[in-house]
Amino acid sequence: MKFRHTLCSSLIMILLTTAQYTWADTTGTKSNTGPDSLRALLQEVRKQVTVDQQVEAARLQKFKDEHDLQAQKLAEAEARLKEAERRRNQLQAQFDANELKLSERQTTLDNRSGQLGEVFGVIKQQAEDFSGILQTSLISSQYPDRHEQLAFSNKDRIPTVSDLKNLWLLLQQEMTESAETAFFEASVANSSGQLQTKKVLRLGAFNVITANGEYLDYIPDQQQLQIYAKQPDTQFGNQAKSFYQGATDTLLIDPSRGGLLALLGQTPDIKERIQQGGTIGYIIMGLGALGFLFALLKLVSTIRVTLAVKRQLNSPDNISDRNPLGRVLLSAQTGKTESQEALENRVSEALLKEVPHIERGLTFIKLLAAVAPLLGLLGTVTGMIGTFQSITLFGTGDPKLMAGGISQALMTTVLGLSVAIPLLFGHSFIAAQARRLLQILQQKSLALTLPDTPVRELAHAA
Amino acid sequence: MQPDSTLKVSGIWPDAETILVSLELFFRSGGPVLILLAFVGLALWMLLLERFWFRFAVFPSRLAACRRLESLKARRLQSCDLTLEIDFAFPLIKTLIAICPLLGLLGTVTGMIQLFDVMSAKGTANPRLMASGVAQATLPTMAGMTLAVTGLLCFTWLQRWGQLQRNHIRDLTTI
Numbered sequence: 322m323k324f325r326h327t328l329c330s331s332l333i334m335i336l337l338t339t340a341q342y343t344w345a346d347t348t349g350t351k352s353n354t355g356p357d358s359l360r361a362l363l364q365e366v367r368k369q370v371t372v373d374q375q376v377e378a379a380r381l382q383k384f385k386d387e388h389d390l391q392a393q394k395l396a397e398a399e400a401r402l403k404e405a406e407r408r409r410n411q412l413q414a415q416f417d418a419n420e421l422k423l424s425e426r427q428t429t430l431d432n433r434s435g436q437l438g439e440v441f442g443v444i445k446q447q448a449e450d451f452s453g454i455l456q457t458s459l460i461s462s463q464y465p466d467r468h469e470q471l472a473f474s475n476k477d478r479i480p481t482v483s484d485l486k487n488l489w490l491l492l493q494q495e496m497t498e499s500a501e502t503a504f505f506e507a508s509v510a511n512s513s514g515q516l517q518t519k520k521v522l523r524l525g526a527f528n529v530i531t532a533n534g535e536y537l538d539y540i541p542d543q544q545q546l547q548i549y550a551k552q553p554d555t556q557f558g559n560q561a562k563s564f565y566q567g568a569t570d571t572l573l574i575d576p577s578r579g580g581l582l583a584l585l586g587q588t589p590d591i592k593e594r595i596q597q598g599g600t601i602g603y604i605i606m607g608l609g610a611l612g613f614l615f616a617l618l619k620l621v622s623t624i625r626v627t628l629a630v631k632r633q634l635n636s637p638d639n640i641s642d643r644n645p646l647g648r649v650l651l652s653a654q655t656g657k658t659e660s661q662e663a664l665e666n667r668v669s670e671a672l673l674k675e676v677p678h679i680e681r682g683l684t685f686i687k688l689l690a691a692v693a694p695l696l697g698l699l700g701t702v703t704g705m706i707g708t709f710q711s712i713t714l715f716g717t718g719d720p721k722l723m724a725g726g727i728s729q730a731l732m733t734t735v736l737g738l739s740v741a742i743p744l745l746f747g748h749s750f751i752a753a754q755a756r757r758l759l760q761i762l763q764q765k766s767l768a769l770t771l772p773d774t775p776v777r778e779l780a781h782a783a
Numbered sequence: 784m785q786p787d788s789t790l791k792v793s794g795i796w797p798d799a800e801t802i803l804v805s806l807e808l809f810f811r812s813g814g815p816v817l818i819l820l821a822f823v824g825l826a827l828w829m830l831l832l833e834r835f836w837f838r839f840a841v842f843p844s845r846l847a848a849c850r851r852l853e854s855l856k857a858r859r860l861q862s863c864d865l866t867l868e869i870d871f872a873f874p875l876i877k878t879l880i881a882i883c884p885l886l887g888l889l890g891t892v893t894g895m896i897q898l899f900d901v902m903s904a905k906g907t908a909n910p911r912l913m914a915s916g917v918a919q920a921t922l923p924t925m926a927g928m929t930l931a932v933t934g935l936l937c938f939t940w941l942q943r944w945g946q947l948q949r950n951h952i953r954d955l956t957t958i
Contacts, residue, residue, distance in 0.1 A: 735889065746878055761863065764862075
């Protein structure tokens with residue numbers, strides 16, 4: 322730091338000395354012309370001093386002038402301020418006077434209106450309420466912008482006679498129209514949002530239908546009709562269509578003025594329902610498909626065997642080994658000389674060989690039928706766990722949050738039951754067929770091996 | 784939907800139209816599972832009635848015909864057919880009876896799902912909106928139970944009779 326300081330000061334010194342030299346040079350050149358250059362310098366200095374004094378005086382004078390000007394301006398401003406204050410006081414006084422007058426007038430108004438003040442209050446209240454009703458009413462689709470006639474309800478003035486008349490007429494119109502069906506033209510937005518002018522039929526204040534039997538929703542904000550994304554069942558659609566044409570006098574009406582029809586759009590369809598079941602739902606359906614396929618194959622094979630046994634029964638002389646009864650009979654035929662008891666043993670032995678073949682796969686179907694509802698229960702429990710987790714996070718304040726989870730959880734139970742019931746039915750049907758077949762095999766094979774002797778002789782022999 | 788308001792009972796028996804209307808209301812408020820249950824019940828009762836017909840009209844003459852047969856072989860063949868005919872439809876009836884409460888349970892669950900759907904859309908403020916879900920949940924259960932109990936009563940009686948007849952036939956074919 323110190324070094325830099327000294328450097329700077331030495332530089333300034335150098336500069337000053339050079340400046341002195343140059344000034345000395347110029348004066349030197351002048352003084353070189355005359356012998357008394359020092360006197361000239363003195364004169365020059367004196368001259369310069371007077372010039373400087375003159376300049377200084379002029380500057381001072383200028384400052385004085387400007388000071389006077391400022392003082393003048395200040396005085397002007399103060400005068401303006403005074404004027405403004407005076408005006409303010411005047412206005413304040415006027416305001417107070419007006420205020421007083423206003424309160425007097427208000428008192429006069431209150432005195433004169435007397436009981437009517439409450440009446441106007443009630444009218445405004447009614448008009449406001451009714452304006453809200455009109456905005457959401459379906460009838461406003463036929464007569465738009467009706468609520469603007471009730472705009473006086475928000476304004477701070479006494480309703481005029483025409484206002485009162487409007488309120489009365491609108492109330493009566495709403496009442497009358499809500500009991501009538503009416504055709505009118507309206508712009509209708511379809512599901513993709515395109516506007517079309519259509520002739521529609523309004524049913525009181527409840528529903529609006531088109532010529533095609535589509536139900537329409539009224540959107541108060543845009544004051545236009547919109548086709549419900551999800552229409553009621555086709556039978557009701559057709560009913561509405563023929564009602565529009567005048568062919569029938571029955572019609573589905575939503576008494577909640579569109580609330581239930583709107584709810585219809587929120588209910589999930591079968592595909593969404595199945596998706597709600599989640600992984601366990603798909604597992605159940607997979608097992609179900611496997612079970613149905615298996616049951617179908619088993620049913621076909623059982624019927625084939627039954628038919629073969631029946632054919633064999635019809636032709637007892639032509640014993641074939643391509644069906645169970647034939648095989649049992651063949652095993653009985655090999656030793657005809659044996660006693661009845663040994664024969665029965667052999668037949669039951671041959672029968673035992675057939676049993677696994679006939680009953681094969683039945684247990685599997687039964688297993689699937691038993692597993693499906695259990696899996697459904699598992700899905701319900703996991704779904705409930707999810708619901709309880711959402712309760713832990715968000716509390717029980719919102720029933721909507723929980724209800725969605727619960728309906729999802731129950732879906733797996735539905736899937737499990739709808740797989741188990743047909744499988745159970747199929748299993749018992751096939752099992753009954755198999756048992757019948759086994760009974761036929763057992764009893765008829767034994768009967769067929771008997772000699773054709775009358776009972777009386779046998780009893781006699783015994 | 785209040786069935787009582789539409790019922791006009793004159794005398795002891797309501798007329799056909801009233802019954803039809805109340806049936807329609809019943810099925811509409813019970814939902815699709817109730818219709819399925821109706822088919823199952825119809826099948827069950829057709830089978831049961833067929834068994835009663837067999838028991839009182841067909842079986843006695845068949846047994847007598849079997850008894851008249853002289854040959855033991857023919858008697859055995861015939862008695863085998865007869866036993867099979869006694870057992871015919873018994874397993875099916877048993878399964879249908881077992882399925883009835885299961886279908887009722889299915890109806891309960893679907894009804895509950897509808898109930899919770901309504902709850903998730905509209906909250907619990909309006910119990911009237913939930914009423915249709917409750918009806919869908921309870922009516923199939925009731926119908927399933929009714930069908931199962933009545934069916935079981937008849938079935939048990941028929942089965943006991945079948946057991947007796949089987950023993951009887953066995954006596955007929957053994958010496």
